Amino acid sequence: SYYISPRFLDKLAVHITKNFMNLPGVKVPLILGVHGRKGEGKSFQCELVFEKMGIIPVRMSAGELESPDAGDPVRLIRMRYREAAELIRVRGKMCVLLINDLDAGAGRVDRMTQYTVNTQLVNGTLMNIADNPTDVQLPGSYETEPIHRVPIIATGNDFSTLYAPLVRDGRMEKFYWQPSHEDRIGVVAGIFAPDRLSATDVERLVETFPRQSLDFFGALRSQLYNNQVREFINKVGLGQVSTHLVNNPGQRLQFDQTKVGLTHLIEIGQHLQQEQTQLQETRLAGEYFA
Ligand code: ADP
Missing domain, CATH: 3.40.50.300 (P-loop containing nucleotide triphosphate hydrolases)
Structure with missing residues (x-):
């Protein structure tokens, strides 16, 4: 929880x-x-x-x-x-x-x-x-x-x-409000609790991204699902996704626990960070030319 x-x-x-x-x-x-x-x-x-x-x-x-x-x-x-x-x-x-x-x-x-x-x-x-x-x-x-x-x-x-x-x-x-190191670890452990990430992995993850706010880790977890969602789309067929989901609203995706590893999480995190930098640079460029 x-x-x-x-x-x-x-x-x-x-x-x-x-x-x-x-x-x-x-x-x-x-x-x-x-x-x-x-x-x-x-x-x-x-x-x-x-x-x-x-x-x-x-x-x-x-x-x-x-x-x-x-x-x-x-x-x-x-x-x-x-x-x-x-x-x-x-x-x-x-x-x-x-x-x-x-x-x-x-x-x-x-x-x-x-x-x-x-x-x-x-x-x-x-x-x-x-x-x-x-x-x-x-x-x-x-x-x-x-x-x-x-x-x-x-x-x-x-x-x-x-x-x-x-x-x-x-x-x-x-x-x-500024979360302490313990707070950050507590929150991230909570976010990844369903994925059974070990305590040491949680710490490593938090320490790998020391400057990121807590919503970053929420976003990271949601990215985890992308591959599974993609597989689902391929299985059902792009043209069928709409009817399939709307007519079976309760349907849950079977999530494969084995795919959640620290290395993979860090990879996704680094990707998210690159996106942030990109956004920042675009904004700076915009301000420069304005
Ligand atoms: P703020 O109000 O400080 O801008 P939010 O409360 O909107 O920040 O938090 C942003 C996101 O961070 C949340 O949507 C959630 O994904 C994640 N988050 C923050 N605190 C927690 C927590 N205690 N447990 C789990 N996720 C959290």
Whole structure:
């Protein structure tokens, strides 16, 4: 099964639990901001923690807030928050509001860019909610009944681009996530558990690609299947793949365990790395000629 870093679990569990307790005279920040490099398992581990704790997440991504047909971002955030509060009431279970990639929707693009009207609205709304978590109204409605407090977890890359008053300690607790060597080994062991990769092979694999983020190893495993998928296509016939799969939705591919060896994995990894370099070079060339 999948690995959760003990540090990660502790941070989330304490934040969420604290928000459901009435600690006398203690001001508990509503938002936990988990930030760090992309692809290091922030969202993934959030989901693992929710499952472990029996928490129902209401999810939104900052991308949704930016979308031109999302309409009013203020309304959207408040609606989702109220939805989570209502779920706590009717289901009698803990809920959280999970906002993925907050800085993508609410941060500046770079130092030279002004905050857009949208990002200002998103920042302002979250600040409002953090300050009055039991009084979150939809625009134009005035209800007097307080709603349940809902802890918010926001993930992101670079929170230094967010509006500073939102990131203030009273409103947001910050957690910088960078997996340790043990964490990386734990996660990769979890990813390859179905393939029964030995502990030493896991370590060797992690040490061969020290600069890669954790999603690289997920991508690597998915590549493993390519050969098997190719064999399947050849067996069924290219023209028959469509009808075959759609009409037998439950069908699982028989996966040959013997084909998973460290050397093969490293080969695939090196190939993936070459693809990354290629992409990087194309991008650099593009910037150079722009
Ligand atoms: P982030 O939110 O930090 O950008 P993600 O949570 O989206 O990163 O993780 C990227 C990918 O890495 C996941 O889709 C998954 O394939 C892999 N991954 C991350 N953490 C784990 C884990 N604990 N166990 C298994 N796979 C993981």
